[in-house]
Amino acid sequence: MKRLLRLPALLRLTLLFLITLVFQNCSQQKIKETTDETLNITDYLRANPDYSMFVEILDITNYASFMNTYGTYTIFVPTNDAVKEYLNDIGATSLNQVPLADLQNIAKLHILDQKIETTSFTDGKIATPSMYGQYLITGATNVDGVSSVTVNKTASIVASNLEVGNGVIHVISKVLRIADKTLAQTIEANPNLSLFTETLKATGWFSILNQPIPANSTNINDYLTVLAQTNDVFHKAGFDNLDQLKARYSHLHNPLDPKDSLNLFVAYRILPRLQYLADISVSPALVTKAPLEVISTKLDGEKILLNEDTFNGILEKGVEVNRGSSDITASNGVLHYVDGNFAIKKRLPAPVYFEFTDIAEFRRLTSIWRKPAGGYQTLFIGDAGIDVTWDAKASDASAYLAYNKAADGTSITSGIAGCWNADVCEIFRFRDANAQNVKFTTPVIIKGKYKIWISYRQQGTKLGNVKVFFDGVELPRQINLMEGGNTDTAGTPETVLESQGYKRYATPWSNRVNCRLVGVVDVPTTARHTLTLQSQGNFGAQSWFDIAEFRPVEMNQLWPKFTAGRGTLVYQ
Incomplete structure (x- = not known):
């Protein structure tokens, strides 16, 4: 104490103030241990x-x-x-x-x-x-x-x-009930589908639609989708009983034969995979159980139309899906109703514009997928398996795919905003040692000969070349992801660029995006196919992919173009 009194007055006051703070901090206080009191x-x-x-x-x-x-x-x-x-x-x-x-x-x-x-x-x-x-x-x-x-x-x-x-x-207001009936049982339980049920049994498809799904399966490929016709729809088409249907369609007089026309008539109304109206409305063509036959789809306002097409300038009227009655969940699939009778139509090759972001793994990101505010979400190896797979090790957290969407109104010069729908599929650690091969499942492509174009968002460094494989077969040209949008040849006619294997696929055009012709393929069957991207080096930056175009070889390869930042097409 004597030593303390010998200190200058100002220093003594400073020491007393500090001692007081120590005692205050040592006193008991109530501490909030949680950061959020919201109830779970x-x-x-x-x-x-x-x-x-x-x-x-x-x-x-x-x-x-x-x-x-x-x-x-x-x-x-x-x-x-x-x-x-x-x-x-x-x-x-x-x-x-x-x-x-x-x-x-x-x-x-x-x-x-x-x-x-x-x-x-x-x-x-x-x-x-x-x-x-x-x-x-x-x-x-x-x-x-x-x-x-x-x-x-x-x-x-x-x-x-x-x-x-x-x-x-x-x-x-009600307890939701499990759909515990099979498609066959669901159809048979509806008296308005009695002729459809009888036809299913005569062709052998009833037993197929009555098969349960493997235990604990959540794979949509294990399910089936049925387009059913009511008795009234059959009546309007001139059919009131099975004998009339056999007389019209059963050319082999054996409906159980898969090659018989009545069997194909039914098979054409059964689709592989679980497909609700939300899926059908965004699919340009639907694969059916009739071999190599597809149903075209068209969205006209709120209407979903099947097989409504224009050939040689002539409109072929289609049939409408009854939205109010459809989307009936069964234990092994989903049931829809159509408002008209329809027959198998032979299909000519038609363009398919496959966005790398339009895959099941990204569509389920409902909070950001195609939303105006944009967003970003990664997808790791354990999340994949429906429409995309890649060869990264399950433990490799450094390799991923991501959905990357620019906000609406963002300048197209930012790159991603200059892509169709202002979104891209981003691949990180796209390299030999991490994730060299990324395999996508395409939409339905009708049998025929096509040119394949790949568009992407360019990056000037740390990337390299990418090989492209269709159904496992390597295509002749590679993509150089560092190659820009040919702004140095902005005055070059587009037909000249096309002859060199390039085009300005989006409008308005940005030098941050590019499009490369990777090859010509003969698509052997009408179905979904695989498109694989394979890196040719250890890329040190993200890769961004926009669209894979499958255009019939006789089609104009430059038009229509894709509206930058939006999901519309622009015709010449």
């Missing part, structure tokens, strides 16, 4: 008595704790009245009387492992399947002048977009 799904539901019966389902199935963990989920919550109605329908008085497996399936059907708000709903399937594996269908209805959004055509959304800590909640 389960806690939110427990705090609201109107949802207590669905909480009981989550408790019984042990999903309650799961839905309280960190993540981004969407959950459709039926009210207590909806659960009571469900119990009454199945003849139970309490949830304890319902088999555990049934409750588990119900819980999984109501949960999606991605946050999806109603602004992302369309008149059709939600892009992300439920945890049960079946897709949910949304739509709009108007009853007595009151509009509402429905789920699976039965449940109305009574409260939506309830934000919680780990996702979003939509409250619905």
Whole structure:
């Protein structure tokens, strides 16, 4: 203390101030240990008595704790009245009387492992399947002048977009039911499809449509899609019984023979893969179970038209898909209805414009895919397998694909905004040691001879050449990703550029994008095919790919062009 008193007055005051701060900091304080006090799904539901019966389902199935963990989920919550109605329908008085497996399936059907708000709903399937594996269908209805959004055509959304800590909640008026009937059983149960059912049985397709999906399969390729005709549609076409159909179509007099015309008539109405209207409406052609035969599609406003085409200036009227009756989920596929009878049409080669971003793995990114605000999302090896695969090791987190979308209105000179739809498929670590081969599955290409053009966003350094393979066969020309958009020859006629294997594919044109002719191919079958990009070096920067064009050789290769930053075409 004596030493302290000997110090100058100012220094003594400074020491006393510091000692006081130390004592204050040592005193007990309440510390906030969490950064977010927002309730997660389960806690939110427990705090609201109107949802207590669905909480009981989550408790019984042990999903309650799961839905309280960190993540981004969407959950459709039926009210207590909806659960009571469900119990009454199945003849139970309490949830304890319902088999555990049934409750588990119900819980999984109501949960999606991605946050999806109603602004992302369309008149059709939600892009992300439920945890049960079946897709949910949304739509709009108007009853007595009151509009509402429905789920699976039965449940109305009574409260939506309830934000919680780990996702979003939509409250619905009915319990969603599992589709447990096969396509064959679903069709046979409808008396308006009795002639269609009889025809399926006569041709052997009924048993095929009655086969269950392998256990725990979520692969859309294991499913089938059916375009059904009602008795009324058949009647308008002049058919009221099976004998009349046999007389018209069964040229071999054996409908069970796959080569018989009646068998092909049915096969032409059965599509491989799970295809809801949302998928059909964006597909230029649909592969069918009739060998080498496809159905063309056309979107006319809200109408989906099948086989409506113009040949030699003459319009061939098609048939409309009945949107209100379609999108019926079955245990092994999906059922649609058509409003007219239609026959197999021979197809001429037609252009296919395949965007590298228009793949299942990117389309399910509903919060950013083709959204005006743009966005960026990576896709790693474990996320792939439907429309794209690549040979990176599963443990290699440095190799990835990404969806890269520029915001609407961005100047096309930025590069990505100068691409079609202002988005690109980005490949990183596109190199020998990481991910040398990236294989895409194309849309349906009609049998014929085509020129293949690949467009991309140019990068001036750290990239190199890319080989292209069609169905595993190498094409003659490589792509140099450092090669720009030929602005040094801006005055060169486009026909001259075309003769050199280049073109200005987008309009307005940007020197940051380019397009290269990689070869001519004979497409042997009408089907989906594979297109593989193979790096020829250890690229040190991202690669950006826009479109693969398959243009019939006799078609104009320069027109139509693609509108930069938008999804439209520009004709000459």
